[in-house]
Amino acid sequence: MDRLLRFARRYMFPYLPWYLGGTAMLVATNWLSVTIPLYVADGVDALALGAEGHPAIRSAALAVLLMGGAVIVVRTTSRVLFFTPGRLVEARVKEDLFRAVLRQQPAFLDRWPAGDLVSRASSDVTMLRLLSGFTALGIVNTVLAVALTATQMLRMSAELTAWVVLPLAVGFAISLAFVQRMFPVMKRIQESAADVSEHALMSYQSVATVRAFRAERTFSDQFAQRADAWLEAILARTRLSVGIGPVLGMAAGFNVFLLLFIGGPMTIEGQLTVGELVAFTTLVAYLTGPLRGMSFILSLFRQAQSSLERLEEITVPEPERPDLPDPAPVPTAPPALTIRDLRFAYPDEPDTEVLHGVSVTVPAGGTLGIFGPTGSGKTTLLRCLARLYNPPPGAVLVDGVDVRELDLDAWRQAVAYVPQRAFLFSESLKDNVLLGQGDAGRFWEVARLAALEPDIVALPDKEQSQVGEAGLMLSGGQRQRTALARGLARPHHVLVLDDVLSAVDHATEQQLIQSLRQHGSPTTLLVSNRLSALRHADVIAILDNGELVETGTHDELVARPGPYRDTWERQREGDEEGAA
Secondary structure (H helix, E strand, O other), rough: OOHHHHHHHHHHHHHHHHHHHHHHHHHHHHHHHHHHHHHHHHHHHHHHHHHHHHHHHHHHHHHHHHHHHHHHHHHHHHHHOOOHHHHHHHHHHHHHHHHHHHHHHHHHHOOOOOHHHHHHHHHHHHHHHHHHHHHHHHHHHHHHHHHHHHHHHHHHHHHHHHHHHHHHHHHHHHHHHHHHHHHHHHHHHHHHHHHHHHHHHHHHHHHHHHHOOHHHHHHHHHHHHHHHHHHHHHHHHHHHOOOOOOHHHHHHHHHHHHHHHHHHHHHHHHOOHHHHHHHHHHHHHHHHHHHHHHHHHHHHHHHHHHHHHHHHHHHHOOOOOOOOOEEEEEOOOOOOOEEEEEEEEEEOOOOOOEEEEEEEEEEOOOOOEEOOOOOHHHHHHHHHHOOOOOOOOOOEEEEEEHHHHHHHHHHHEEEEEEEOOOOOOOOOOHHHHOOOOEEEEEEEEHHHHHOHHHHHOOOOOOHHOEEEEOOOOOHHHHHHHHHHHHHHHHOEEEEEOOOOOOOOOOHHEEEEEHHHHHOOOEEEEEEOOOOOOOOOOOOEEEEOOEEEEEEEEEHHHHHHHHHHHHHHHHHHHHHHHHHO
């Protein structure tokens, strides 16, 4: 309940005037609805007067007509006044969720698959919209309907009111018991929906691979299993819901019996008029509707509680920002980098170190080449330097300042990070490179630096060519060079390149290396398993199984026995054979 109160204070209270106006319209709606039966009663009683009752009958009929029209107006207005804040709350929740996802560190987001985040941003946010609009309206409407209907019934007969309210109260209590059991079921539904969403998203993204390996049946079977789990959860909710509706329906039916069995003799004895008995029947029927709807409203309330809990798992945790509240300024020129006894383990496996005591220094404006076999910790080292993951205190220094103390937002602006597998949007080449910043001149400048210009000129739509989902329309080398151009397009003092030359040929690689050497003087960190790309680095670090094996310049490493010289000789022989 505390969670719901926090949600109401943050998102619903700013729209309190809307809710108050909607409540006023609901008061008018329910007052008119419970007053109409009284005029019907007057009209029925006037029938006994014969011709003398004609004026009263006409007057009652006219009043019912006018009040019925008024009900349409005020009921519609009440829904507009309640549902509009629901939509506005939905927009604010989505904005806050998106902002929370953007400010979180990768270590936090790694816990949530993309499909699960999509599910939370869609179905869970929708439930909060229903809570802020439809559910709020239902609760207020039910309270007012019960209060005003009971008032009118008590004015006519307290005894008969007690008899007809009792079955409804029992039915409502039984419905609440069913609703209480819905909470874990609704959570299971939402988790299953997220699982289905994640599998579908993964399948769409990897459709080319699925087709290439003829794995359609496997993916289809896995989807069916997840869909069956989702269906079973929905059926469990349906079984509970089936138990709610008939209970109140039976209570309403039993009330008809009570009205005839108890109200009939009271009418004969003169305690009630015939019109009042008819009004009683109408009021009981009217009261059954809001109570039956209340069981559904409470079900939505439970679902919203579950959705709010799932959303707060993303929005409430604060990002890991050791630089706050007093972040250090970021250097305004290419900095020197010092790695000192860096030991690192990922948060999800804290007992498994990926880097073991790595130490190396990169001069300001210099280049650090990083070489090593797969799984040696190269990408992890870059992530610590770019602070995608926070390294231990004092392990990474930028111009002598702990990288953890630097303003993270400013540091991210100062670092151009090109990952090993960069994501390309289903947009044009130009949009993928500039990401909404810069101009056409800047685009062609970085396209030339990334050796991408000849490929662009050959495309039918040039820079406006669509790359397809995740760059599907481009070759592997073109995707890498597009990502490289994106990194070069933004101002930076540190350039981090994670094996971005693996899919290009030797000639293009040399062109790219030459372009990067002429591209200003940022402090550069370059991972590559092609040693020809590292030979001009100021210092080269050799990693193996998370440990620093060797450091030195290209000439120094080639001059002494070791994995670097062995690899260099094999690659040089391969290049000579390819040239022959």
